[in-house]
Amino acid sequence: xxxxxxxxxxxxxCELVSFKLTALGHDVVVEHDGDGGLAAAxxxxxxxxxxxxxxxxxxxxxxxxxxxxxxxxxxxxxxLLTAKAQEADVQRGFAAGADDYIVKPFSPRELATxxxxxxxxxxx
Amino acid sequence: xxxxxxxxxxxxxxGLLVVTWFIGSTSTLLLMxxxxxxxxxxxxxxxxxxxxxxxxxxxxxxxxxxxRLQLEADTSEVRxxxxxxxxxxxxxxxxxxxxxxxxxxxxxxxxxxxxxxAVDLDLxxxxxxxxxxxxxxxxxxxxxxxxxxxxxxxxxxxxxLVNDLDQVTSAVAADSRRASDRxxxxxxxTISFVLIVGVLSAAEMILLxxxxxxxxxxxxxxxxxxxxxxxxxRATLDAILDGVxxxxxxxxxxxxxxxxxxxFRGPFGGRPPDPGQGYRHLLPPxxxxxxxxxxxxxxxxxxxxxxxxxxRDLVVxxxxxxxxxxxxxxxxxxxxxxxxxxxxxxxxxxxxxxxxAAELVAERARYRMMITHAPIGHALLSADGAFMEVNPAxxxxxxxxxxxxxxxxxxxxxxxxxxxxxxxxxRSLLEGRADSFTTEQRYLSPDGRSIDVQLxxxxxxxxxxxxxxxxxVVDIRDRKRAERAQLEALNQQRKVMVKLEDLDRTRxxxxxxxxxxxxxxxxxxxxxxxxxADDGEGFSRPQVSMIxxxxxxxxxxxxxxxDLLIISEIEDHRFSLELTEINVENLIDRVIDGVADQxxxxxxxxxxxxxxxxxxxxxxxxxxxxxxxxxVSNAVKFTPPGGRIDxxxxxxxxxxDRIAVAVADTGVGIPLEDQAGLFTRFHRSASAHLNAxxxxxxxxxxxADLVRAHEGEITVDSAVGAGTTxxxxxxxxxxxxxxxxxxxxxxxETRGTGPRS
Numbered sequence: 116x117x118x119x120x121x122x123x124x125x126x127x128x129c130e131l132v133s134f135k136l137t138a139l140g141h142d143v144v145v146e147h148d149g150d151g152g153l154a155a156a157x158x159x160x161x162x163x164x165x166x167x168x169x170x171x172x173x174x175x176x177x178x179x180x181x182x183x184x185x186x187x188x189x190x191x192x193x194x195l196l197t198a199k200a201q202e203a204d205v206q207r208g209f210a211a212g213a214d215d216y217i218v219k220p221f222s223p224r225e226l227a228t229x230x231x232x233x234x235x236x237x238x239x
Numbered sequence: 240x241x242x243x244x245x246x247x248x249x250x251x252x253x254g255l256l257v258v259t260w261f262i263g264s265t266s267t268l269l270l271m272x273x274x275x276x277x278x279x280x281x282x283x284x285x286x287x288x289x290x291x292x293x294x295x296x297x298x299x300x301x302x303x304x305x306x307r308l309q310l311e312a313d314t315s316e317v318r319x320x321x322x323x324x325x326x327x328x329x330x331x332x333x334x335x336x337x338x339x340x341x342x343x344x345x346x347x348x349x350x351x352x353x354x355x356x357a358v359d360l361d362l363x364x365x366x367x368x369x370x371x372x373x374x375x376x377x378x379x380x381x382x383x384x385x386x387x388x389x390x391x392x393x394x395x396x397x398x399x400l401v402n403d404l405d406q407v408t409s410a411v412a413a414d415s416r417r418a419s420d421r422x423x424x425x426x427x428x429t430i431s432f433v434l435i436v437g438v439l440s441a442a443e444m445i446l447l448x449x450x451x452x453x454x455x456x457x458x459x460x461x462x463x464x465x466x467x468x469x470x471x472x473r474a475t476l477d478a479i480l481d482g483v484x485x486x487x488x489x490x491x492x493x494x495x496x497x498x499x500x501x502x503f504r505g506p507f508g509g510r511p512p513d514p515g516q517g518y519r520h521l522l523p524p525x526x527x528x529x530x531x532x533x534x535x536x537x538x539x540x541x542x543x544x545x546x547x548x549x550x551r552d553l554v555v556x557x558x559x560x561x562x563x564x565x566x567x568x569x570x571x572x573x574x575x576x577x578x579x580x581x582x583x584x585x586x587x588x589x590x591x592x593x594x595x596a597a598e599l600v601a602e603r604a605r606y607r608m609m610i611t612h613a614p615i616g617h618a619l620l621s622a623d624g625a626f627m628e629v630n631p632a633x634x635x636x637x638x639x640x641x642x643x644x645x646x647x648x649x650x651x652x653x654x655x656x657x658x659x660x661x662x663x664x665x666r667s668l669l670e671g672r673a674d675s676f677t678t679e680q681r682y683l684s685p686d687g688r689s690i691d692v693q694l695x696x697x698x699x700x701x702x703x704x705x706x707x708x709x710x711x712v713v714d715i716r717d718r719k720r721a722e723r724a725q726l727e728a729l730n731q732q733r734k735v736m737v738k739l740e741d742l743d744r745t746r747x748x749x750x751x752x753x754x755x756x757x758x759x760x761x762x763x764x765x766x767x768x769x770x771x772a773d774d775g776e777g778f779s780r781p782q783v784s785m786i787x788x789x790x791x792x793x794x795x796x797x798x799x800x801x802d803l804l805i806i807s808e809i810e811d812h813r814f815s816l817e818l819t820e821i822n823v824e825n826l827i828d829r830v831i832d833g834v835a836d837q838x839x840x841x842x843x844x845x846x847x848x849x850x851x852x853x854x855x856x857x858x859x860x861x862x863x864x865x866x867x868x869x870x871v872s873n874a875v876k877f878t879p880p881g882g883r884i885d886x887x888x889x890x891x892x893x894x895x896d897r898i899a900v901a902v903a904d905t906g907v908g909i910p911l912e913d914q915a916g917l918f919t920r921f922h923r924s925a926s927a928h929l930n931a932x933x934x935x936x937x938x939x940x941x942x943a944d945l946v947r948a949h950e951g952e953i954t955v956d957s958a959v960g961a962g963t964t965x966x967x968x969x970x971x972x973x974x975x976x977x978x979x980x981x982x983x984x985x986x987x988e989t990r991g992t993g994p995r996s
Contacts, residue, residue, distance in 0.1 A: 127763040135770060198758055202817045220762035220797065223769050 117234050118142045118159075122152030122178065123167035123196065128219075132165060132196075135223040136230065149173025153181050160188055163234060168197035168208070176211045183212035192233045196221070482566070482586035484522060486540040488579065492518040499586055502557055502564060526556030530563060539570035540582035546572075554589070565590045616692075616712035622669060622705050624648040636692065636714050638684040649710070654681035654689050661694070668698040669706060679715065691719040743810070750807040754800045761797050768793060802937040805865070806920065809944050816948060820855040820972045821863060823847070823888045823898060830867040831886070834875055841878050843871075848889030855972040856898055862945045863969070869938035870902045870965050877963065878906035891968055897951075898971045903964040909957040917955055918943035942967075 119141050123129050126147065133143040144161065146152040150172045156164060164182065166175040173181070175195060182188045194215040195208045208216050215229055473496075476483055482499030486492055492507065495518070500507045506520045524532045525539070535541060539550050549571040556563040566586040573581050610617050616633030618626055626644045634641055637652055650658050657680035664676040675697040681689040693713045700706045768790040771778070778786065808814040824847055831843055856863065867886075874884045882905040891897040909917065921936040946953045946967050957963035 125759060125763070128759075128766075131763055131766045131770070135766075198755055198762075220758055220765050223766045224773070 116140050116142060117162035118144065119163045119165060119230070120144045120146065120152065120156055120161035121165045122146045122149065122155075122170070122175070123165075124148060124170045125167070128167070128196075131223060132226065135227055139227055139231070149175065149178045153178050156182060156188055156191070157185065160191060162237065163192045163194065163230060165194050165196055165230070166213070168195055168199055168204075176207065179208075179211040179213055190237075192237050194230065194233065196226075479585075480587075482588070484540075484584045484586070486522070486544075486582045486584060488544055488581075490521055490535075490538065490540045490544070490582070492520055492522060493581060498588075502559065502566075502586060502588065504559070523557065525566075525568075526558065526563065528554045528556070530556055539568050539584050543570045543572040543584075544580060544582050557586075563590075564588055565593045616710075616714075618644075618649075618710045618712065620649055620696075620708040620710055622707060624650055624665070624708075627707065633712060636690065636712060637682055638690070652682045654683050657681050661696070664696070665708075668696065668708070671700075674698060690714070691716045747807040747811040750803055751811075754804040754807070757800050758797070761793060761800065765790070765793050765797065799937075802941055805941055806937065806944075809941075809948075814948075816859040816862065818857055819860055821858055821860050822853065823856055823900065826856070826860070826864060826867065827886050827888065827900070829864055830871055833864075833868050834871050837872065837875050841875055841880060842883045844883065844885045846885060846887040848887070854890070854898065856969050857972040858949045858969060863949070866942040866945045866967065867900065867902070869942045870967070873938055874902050874904040874906065874963070874965070878904040882906060882962075890971070894968075896971050897968045899966055899968050901964055901966040903962065905962040908959040908961050909955065909963055910959050914955055914957060918953065939965075 119136055121129055121132050121136075121143055122145075123132070124147050129145045129147070133145055136143050144155055144159070146155050147170075149170050152164070152166070153173060155161075156178075164178075166178055168175040175197065179193055179195070182191060182193060192214045193212060194217060195213040196217050196219065197204070197208070198219040205216050215233060217226055217229060476494070476496035477498075479496060480498055482502050483494070483496045484492055484499050484503075485494035495503070495507050503522060506518060522538070522540075524535070527533050527537075533555065536545070539553060539555070543549060549569070551569055553568045553570075555566050555568050557566055565588070567589045568584060568586055570582055570584040573583055575581060610630045613630060613632055616636045617628075617630040618633050619628040621627055625648045626646075629641055629644045634644065637644065639647075639652070644652075661676070661678050661680065664673070664678065667673045668676065675695065677693065677695045679691065679693050681691055684690055691714075693715045695711045697709045698706055699709060768786060771786050772783075772790065805814070824845070827845055827847075831845070835843075871884065871886065878884055884902065884904045886900070886902050888898060888900045891899045918940050919936075920940040943953050946969070949969055951967055951969040953965065953967045955963065955965050
């Protein structure tokens, strides 16, 4: 059982992801913008952060950088979930500190698989 | 006294007789004169010269160069004169016997003698001599020793007459001696007078002959001088290049020089037939300047002879064998000493001059015509740019008349903005750095409109004058207008293009944005459907089937969105290839994985060429995967259940640097007429409609675009009922890549079927 912070401005996506992850037994916290996501992470550091890229106020990439700048959060696994799928975009994502990159639209099944794998690695 | 008188008369008569004989003998004196000079000059065989005192000199040719001169005198006349003279002498005698014999005799005898011969003779000395001689002889002196007689002999030594004189003197002397014997002084005096008269007559004869000879000599000298002067005159005339003709009052030619003879020829060759009378021919009629024969009274000689003032520079024609020669004629009349008049006419041949002048005029006329009628403007400009001459075209072009332009300079009619343009060019012409230049500039019309012209300027540098310019000016207003219109049109076109590009960009942005926006809800739909499917137990069979239908169509919609996105990227040139080495077999495997569900009962096989041996493609793996997926998906759609699809890869036979991937199905095939549009967007074949095969008509078009982006080729080989083979040729890499065994199924699935934006 892990604590997963989901930050996405699309409530349907948030609900879809939390539905799947909750079903897998995780504790899911949802935030709808970058600011909120960053604040929530700082207030209660999660085990993994699922970040949408395109969001109002802080973008996922900015949140990503901010999290990596915070000593207590620097090692938290971050998965970028985005419609931006160009090779260059992917590279920018990893450069900002993301650990994985999932392109929308995605299969909830695949998402769950990747998150489990990442949590496993983090626990080790 | 009577007896004495008779006796004296008889003696006087005797003296007269002697005188008469003497005169008779001397008056037929023949002179043989050797004179080659006279003989050669005189052409006549004989001539007579009248002398004063009723005497004549007859000149007769004896032979080749000898002439005989005969002096003839009318002796009866002489005799009369001698009688008269004797009477006078008688009177003189009386004077001598009385008073002062010397003075009376000399003066009185000299005067009548002078009158008689009308010559100016200095006889004083001679008469004195003869008188002295006579006195000496009468006084008994021997004539051969008498000093006076000897003097006479010496003076007349050349003449045969001297002999006669001797005889006379001797006879008289003998007579005198006989008379003196009778101591008859009267007799002596008489004889003395006879002698004196005889001597005087002889002396006069001598003088006369001398005078004749002198006259002849003078005549000869004169003739010689005249001949020389005539020869010089003729040579001078012949040396004159102009023709000179002297014509008498009947216009007959008296003299003609060589130049005139060369022109008139005809009867004027050689010497004139009669040196005194000239040729006795008229000149051939002269023509007026128009070539019409001048009437006789209008001929130049006739005009001046008629009293018209002298003619200067009259142009006449002379018809000769080779056409008309043109002459400039001067004519004047000359009044001769004998009151007759002659016309002196000179002819200067100006045929060549006229021809050259006419040619020059014609040439000038031609040039003038050329310039005048030239459709382009011509102008002559001085070194400082002032107009020296302009042609009508130039006037028309500049909308100014000639008089106005000739008071202006080029810069005055040039648009101020263009005035500097050719200043440098003109300088280079004047400094000899160039001979001409061409430029485009604008002139200003009098009302200020600008006139576009093309200007060509050449410099002329005469040896003996200031350089000047020839300017040729062409109206290029039409061309300029056309150019401006063209430019305008081009700008308009460019604007439209920009607008179109904007529009296109907007459309692409729109498509891109919309597609992105569509994907977000699709994420939710597909995600939730998957969750629903995973929770399959909660649904009835029909419900599961419905969820599957929704899921299938959702994926189709997603694919369509992907297609639109990729097309907008291609159109917008926004995509870039991410080139990597791709293992062909891996690529094909992934594609097959992607369509496996769709394929259903269609058999899919893969054949690879051994020669590939792991040889890699060079390309963008996602895009090539999409290309192949589209092709295979098409094959699946058009191949009925139970059919076969074979995917093969091999090295291209023609080009070993290419790998050919072929997708062959056993489907319905594509009619020939549909094959051409196969790679056109939104094209859907008739069979697709007939077979109700779903699709957007984008799949193959996108595949073709992407293959071309890889510098590859895509071809279709199909026949109705015999299936279709789509082949893509792609660049092979030099490197080989091992077949990658996928790490996880999930990864393979994502990459294999996952849409890509």
